[in-house]
């Protein structure tokens with residue numbers, strides 16, 4: 532792992548990455564899933580947490596419940612999105628019993644008993660927490676969303692809705708496709724050079740004339756800087772989904788049969804705390 536700011540935890544055979552700084556925030560739980568989670572059941576099925584054409588809705592629901600349990604968030608209601616690579620943000624104040632995911636790419640809340648999740652398989656998942664007022668956000672930032680500054684807009688929305696101070700926000704960036712594997716054409720490279728000239732987010736791909744390697748995190752970090760996030764409060768897992776075939780799903784590597792991972796953050800209801808010792812480090 533690039534940084535020791537993250538730890539790979541495990542609960543009942545379900546591993547997930549956890550950001551140490553976010554773990555310090557009381558009543559907040561979070562995690563980034565991997566492609567594993569069914570190993571103890573000797574199931575051949577990957578631990579898919581996203582609605583896909585090849586997987587059953589029931590199995591995905593069951594996997595999501597297991598992931599919530601692993602994060603100590605079983606008692607919460609889970610808000611998800613129909614992700615459309617936009618800059619659309621939804622604030623969750625209360626959860627209806629029958630959740631119908633709206634179209635959008637970021638969720639914010641300050642409500643106890645609500646968990647927020649975005650699904651990814653290469654795009655950058657970003658979790659944000661305000662240790663001062665308990666507000667949280669989950670952001671899906673693929674190349675289109677990164678160009679549309681979805682993370683910046685989400686922080687702005689937290690300021691407006693919850694009076695969050697950007698200087699205190701903690702930001703965790705999970706597994707996503709990195710510049711080692713993210714080859715793009717000049718049309719995408721040009722958009723990043725225009726929008727983020729200072730970021731140097733693309734470099735010519737060695738031995739591949741006309742192709743470029745895109746580093747979305749560089750453009751993301753420009754947004755976070757402009758939004759007022761303290762550099763010391765940005766924690767990047769630094770792992771590439773495409774390189775690490777044993778650990779993560781990657782749409783670029785696997786295509787349509789790829790599963791989806793969840794980046795999930797939630798606020799426990801008071802009185803629903805599990806002994807931390809039950810979560811093991813692996």
Ligand SMILES: [Zn+2]
Nearest residue numbers: 711712771774
């Ligand atoms: Zn890679």
